[in-house]
Amino acid sequence: MIIAIDGTLASGKGTLAKRLAVHFELPHMDTGALYRATGVAALRAGVALDDAQACAQLAGQLDLSEFEDSELRTAEAGQAASRVAALTPVREALFRLQRDFAFQPGGAVLDGRDIGTVVCPEADVKFWVDASVEERARRRCLELEAAGKPIAFDKMLSELRERDERDRNRATAPMKPAEDALMIDTTAMNPDRVMEVALAHIKDR
Ligand code: C5P
Secondary structure, three states: OEEEEEEOOOOOHHHHHHHHHHHHOOOEEEHHHHHHHHHHHHHHHOOOOOOHHHHHHHHHOOOHHHOOHHHHOOHHHHHHHHHHOOOHHHHHHHHHHHHHHHOOOOOEEEEEOOHHHHHOOOOOEEEEEEOOHHHHHHHHHHHHHHOOOOOOHHHHHHHHHHHHHHHHHOOOOOOOOOOOOEEEEOOOOOHHHHHHHHHHHHHHO
């Protein structure tokens, strides 16, 4: 079974993906980490974040073991990720990696922005996870505070808006729900409830 989970930042899609992977004993890929690592690799190498060919080359040579998770989770890495993710050659360089992961024997869970629409339109189950931008900013501030990297709520709110805008409006693989995805608005839901809704949908299918 291939499960595709797309949605906005801090909507709860990553938590749902991890929980479904454990529940069904499937491997999980956080595809955002690929774009974050590409962005961080470009920053490290002093490559401009709009240099499509140089960024695509970095994406093609990516070795995730060279990146600390904490380094990938910063606000700066997220912004860099969203800029390199808008470059078509970068998306092409990461496409095969994601598809091969999805089509391994037994299936997989992948979360990102374009899994149900571009990477894996044939996925057996698709979810679109979203929440109000204020609630997502609140969650992300709490996460960064717990990680010892606090950021002001208003700054986070404007960063999220900017990021959503760029992800939605890019020419290649814009962030959008697949037509056959189940929409889950997690604004007023805890992770247990989100999991219940997702499991009920999978059972129905
Ligand atoms: O989900 P996460 O916040 O880690 O993703 C970081 C950025 O990577 C997103 O803002 C988006 O621009 C990009 N991304 C993407 N396609 C994916 C996953 C992430 O464009 N499948």
